[in-house]
Amino acid sequence: MRTKTCGGLAGAALLAAGIAGPAAAADADDNAYLEGIVIGTYQATGESHIDGQKIDDEANGELYLFGALDMGPGAWNLEVRAATTPADHGVSSFYGSNASVGETTDGDGDGRIAVTQLFYELPMGLGDLRAGLLDPTAVLDGNDVANTEYTQFLAGAFVNNPTIGFPSFVLGGAYQGNTPGHLGYKLFVGSDSGLQAEDDPTYHNVFAVGGHRGGYRKGVFTGAELDWHADGYTAQAGVWYDTGEVAPLGRTDGGENGYGLYALAGTPLAAGRLEGRAGIANEDAQAAANFLSLAYELPLRFANRDTTLGVAVARTGDSGRLAFDSDPIYRAEAYWRINVAGSFYVSPDLQYINNAGFEAGRDDVLIGGTRVGYEFY
Template sequence: MANVRKVLVQIGLCIVFLQPYKIFGFEQPQAATAAATKNSEIQLGLTSSFQGTNKAGVSSEALYSLDLELEHHFDDFGLFLWLEHSSDPKVNGVSVNFENANSDAGTTSGKVRDGRTTGRSQFSAFYLFGDADALGEPGWQLGLMEVSTLIDSSQVANDETSQFLSAGLVNNGTIAFPDYALSGRLQNLNAFDNLGYRLVLSSAAGIAENDGNYADLFSLKPGSKGVFAAAELVHSGYSHQAGLGYWKNSADDVQAYGVYLSLDYLSAYGDINMRYGQASSLLDSALEPDAAWPSQFFSLSFETKINTGALNPGVLGYGMSFTRFDGAHQDINREWEVYYRLPLYKNIYLTPSIQRRNLVAEDKASQNYWLPTIRLEMYL
């Protein structure tokens, strides 16, 4: 309960200190507002969650994350800055015992204590970007970026704050993405009418791989960290977007490559996403006897809008994913998740959800567990 009260206090402080004009009824100067709208955009987001499980000995936990995003547009390019803060996961909490069950947990790379990465405040992204195309996508980006957002995109299953929490329903589980890293992306989704491309080149050692040390992140020594590279063909239509890609991660402790497929289909009755991936490892099993890697992946997600009356429509989502592992541990992870995102007031959303996940016990027998979650989002 102490953690829950702490989250509620954080929400109250954000409202009081970041929206004084709305709370006390004052009007912002129109000229300043117009100027800010023209060249700059600022958004603060708060995501808090309370997650439990029926697994004995595992503690329920309340977590929160704060995201401050600033975007400024110049004549021919733009600048994006993302400041992020996340709370500390519990020593024996759900997010530690069920890896990838909460993709919004421990997203910042603090110190490692008791086998867990503590939360902190950090600059997660700082990059330049080019003019947007007809689909609203920038032609190029260069700087510190979240690599997992540069390929394998989806309108249905790609955002852990407003959609699915389970990592298997956010990205393709076979792709060995680095953390926030120095990256570059070129893309043109209309290069050949409805057929386009994305090209990504990134350091394979991001903030997490460098233990949160920015000095090491910007220390570029050829051959010492490896690279992450990807090429993706994208076909876009009125009701669909399909991506087919190849990736490779040459980091010494990863040494993997693979192919992947992503398909979004949008309709009046609901939206569907399907992902498939195959990956192989180049690690020497004699030198890395305990290494295991995801070799095959499949996921299917569905969302539909539900009219809730005067408010914006709510969103009901259902998804499942299957990940096969090879190497030292050969098993299949199965994940299911259902959520309902309910708009409470303007930019405030409440999302109850439940996950069913299998977990391999010490005797190698797979057991299923339930993970109920309440999530609160607020944007200012």
């Protein structure tokens, strides 16, 4: 672990204490709170090389904090993440097997502490308005079974729909409202280049909303979603569009806009819950052209302890514009989360992946790992 990363984690701990102090003092008025989680993961595969590059086993650690403070008619919300530095040739960089790796890296690829959300939330009408530094994945494409890498599935494809061109941690606004009955809706408008942009992962990039991204002018990422829920059944449908252009796949002239449609559906099944995801996107703008997944979560009582079993399968379809021999990515994952003591848990994890990176020549692979975590409130 590099010195910079150690300093980042120490800074996160100090920030947690700084938030917790006022929160504790304000508990009597119930106008502040702090929650968080610390996780550590380890993954390994039997493959030693891919495309001539060495594959290393990978260990990763992450701290997540979220706090809120009532002020005026609404509340300030703060999210902080800190993570260790990703391995140069780690398993996740080749297979997308761990969404917690690289969530907060700087321009040198080192882990760091970062404020990933800072927004004011205000009740308005039949819903709530948010404005500030936002994570669009915290607003759109959410469900109860496959939504967080901290306690559920590790693979990024089971955290969010890969056909949605989400930017990371951007300036924007969001509104979540409800209509009479069982229908709700969500709207998001923000910059299309944020804190973890590949070409400039800095706060300067966050605030330079009129700048450039990959040789093209930045644009606006917009999303809208309708949600229906009744008696444990859910259905969601959404659309997204990015006004900023990207380099087109399969040609060298002009530019392309990312856009697409997505849907989710959930139902109780036996003692657990089944969730499905689907999506299609402009294959001229991005490699992930379509997506379909099913995920199941089952609470189990084992050896007098609360445990959760999760299994999921997915197919990510490849764009027909890719400049190499491509095939869809097939993926499966299973985890077993065991509450060892209080909110401390251990979670063995097993993944199967075929055609990683849409490369038709890449053999299927098994990835084994484990995750340990501690949640606090």
